[in-house]
Amino acid sequence: MKLEISIPESLNEIKLKDFQKYQSIAKDNNEPNFLNRKLVEIFCGIKSRDINLIRKTDYDAILGTLAKVLDNSGKFTQRFELNGLEFGFIPKLEDISAGEWIDLSEYLKDFKDYHKAMAVLYRPITFSKKDMYLIEDYEGAGKYEDVMKEMPLDIALGGQVFFYNLGKDLLKAIPNFLERKMKKTMTTQQRQILESVTDGIKAFTQSQEGIYSNLTRSQDNHLQSV
Numbered sequence: 001m002k003l004e005i006s007i008p009e010s011l012n013e014i015k016l017k018d019f020q021k022y023q024s025i026a027k028d029n030n031e032p033n034f035l036n037r038k039l040v041e042i043f044c045g046i047k048s049r050d051i052n053l054i055r056k057t058d059y060d061a062i063l064g065t066l067a068k069v070l071d072n073s074g075k076f077t078q079r080f081e082l083n084g085l086e087f088g089f090i091p092k093l094e095d096i097s098a099g100e101w102i103d104l105s106e107y108l109k110d111f112k113d114y115h116k117a118m119a120v121l122y123r124p125i126t127f128s129k130k131d132m133y134l135i136e137d138y139e140g141a142g143k144y145e146d147v148m149k150e151m152p153l154d155i156a157l158g159g160q161v162f163f164y165n166l167g168k169d170l171l172k173a174i175p176n177f178l179e180r181k182m183k184k185t186m187t188t189q190q191r192q193i194l195e196s197v198t199d200g201i202k203a204f205t206q207s208q209e210g211i212y213s214n215l216t217r218s219q220d221n222h223l224q225s226v
Contacts, residue, residue: 003053005044007065011072011154016115018042019153023111039066074157079125079133082151087122087144088135089159100138107141116141118148118156 008014022042078089107117119141127134
C-alpha cells in the first residue's frame, strides 16, 4: 500500500487546532513512542493504523522534520487572511475595552482556549488605508473562535510570544491603566475585574514554559529513540 504523506515544512502549514489537539494529548502522556505516533498522525494527517506501514527510515525522517518545524516560536503578525477575510490585530492596545480585557484574562489561562483569545485579538478589518486600519467592534469571542482554530500556527504562536514579552509590563501598567480609564476611585466590582485581569495575565506569562514542555519532551524522546 502506497501512502500519500503531507509533511508540514513550516509552522504556517500547521493549524492552531491541530497543535491544540497534540498539546492536550501530550499534557497527560510521557510515553515516547506514543507521542511520536501522535506527532505523525496529527500533523501529517495519517490514520494511526497506517503509521505501521511506513518504513522505519522514513518514519524517523518525518519525526526529524516535525521536530525542526515545531522548534520555532512563530512571529508576530499584525494582519493575515483566513477563509476569505482579512483579520487585523487590535490596532491600539491602549484603547482595548474592559470586555476584551476580561475575556482575555480567562482565555489566556490555558492553551486549549487560545483560539478564543485569538478571536479577541484578531477581527475582520472593516477599513484600511496604507498601514492604518480598523477592525470590527468586539461582540464576544464566539463569533470567530471556530475560524481561529484554522489559523496558521506561526501566527498563533507569534501572538503568544508577543504577550509573553508584554506580560510583565502589563502587570505593572494595568492598575494605572484601569484607574486612568475609570477616572475615579475603583468600586469593589471594578477591583474584582482588575484582580481577574491581573491573575489571568500572570497565569499566562507563568505558563509559557509549561505550554512548550510537553512538546520539548516529545522531541527529546524522539531524538533518544531513533
